Amino acid sequence: MNNSYRRIVTGIAAAFGSYLGIWAYFFPRNFYDNFPGLGSAWVAADGPFNEHLIRDFGGLYLGIVAACVWAIFRSDLIVTRIIGLALAIFGALHLVYHSQHLGEYAPIDVVGNILTLGTSLLLGILMFLPGRKTREVSHANLEDQNESEPAR
Numbered sequence: 001m002n003n004s005y006r007r008i009v010t011g012i013a014a015a016f017g018s019y020l021g022i023w024a025y026f027f028p029r030n031f032y033d034n035f036p037g038l039g040s041a042w043v044a045a046d047g048p049f050n051e052h053l054i055r056d057f058g059g060l061y062l063g064i065v066a067a068c069v070w071a072i073f074r075s076d077l078i079v080t081r082i083i084g085l086a087l088a089i090f091g092a093l094h095l096v097y098h099s100q101h102l103g104e105y106a107p108i109d110v111v112g113n114i115l116t117l118g119t120s121l122l123l124g125i126l127m128f129l130p131g132r133k134t135r136e137v138s139h140a141n142l143e144d145q146n147e148s149e150p151a152r
Contacts, residue, residue: 001129007072010080013087013123014068017061025058042113045104077131084127091121 024031071080095117102110
C-alpha cells in the first residue's frame with residue numbers, strides 16, 4: 001500500500017475513533033442508551049450501564065486517534081503499522097465477542113454490528129500491510145551504488 005492510501009485509511013480510522021471516543025468518553029450515558037443512533041441501542045442491549053467501562057472504551061479510542069494523527073502527519077510507516085496491528089487485534093476480538101452475542105438484536109442491527117465491526121477490523125489490517133518495496137530506496141543501497149561507480 002502506498003503512503004497516500006495509507007494516510008487515507010489512517011484518517012478514516014481516526015475519524016471513526018473520534019466519533020466513538022468523544023461520544024463514549026464525554027457522554028457515557030448517552031452512548032450507552034443510544035449507540036449507534038438511528039433508533040438502535042447496541043450497548044444497552046448487552047448489559048447494565050457501567051460508566052467506568054464506557055469511559056475507558058472512549059479513552060482507548062481517543063488514544064488511538066492521537067496515534068493516528070501523529071502517524072498521518074509524520075508519514076511514519078512503522079508507527080502506522082503498529083497502530084494497525086493494535087486495531088486489527090482489538091477489532092478481531094471485538095468482532096468475535098459480538099458475533100457470539102447477536103441474539104438480542106433485530107436483523108438490521110445484526111447486519112449493522114457485523115459491518116461496522118468488520119470495517120474496524122479491515123481498517124486495522126489495511127494499516128498493518130507492509131509498504132511498497134519497489135519504491136523504497138534505502139541509504140545502504142545508495143551507498144553501495146556510489147561505491148561501485150568509478151571515481152571521476
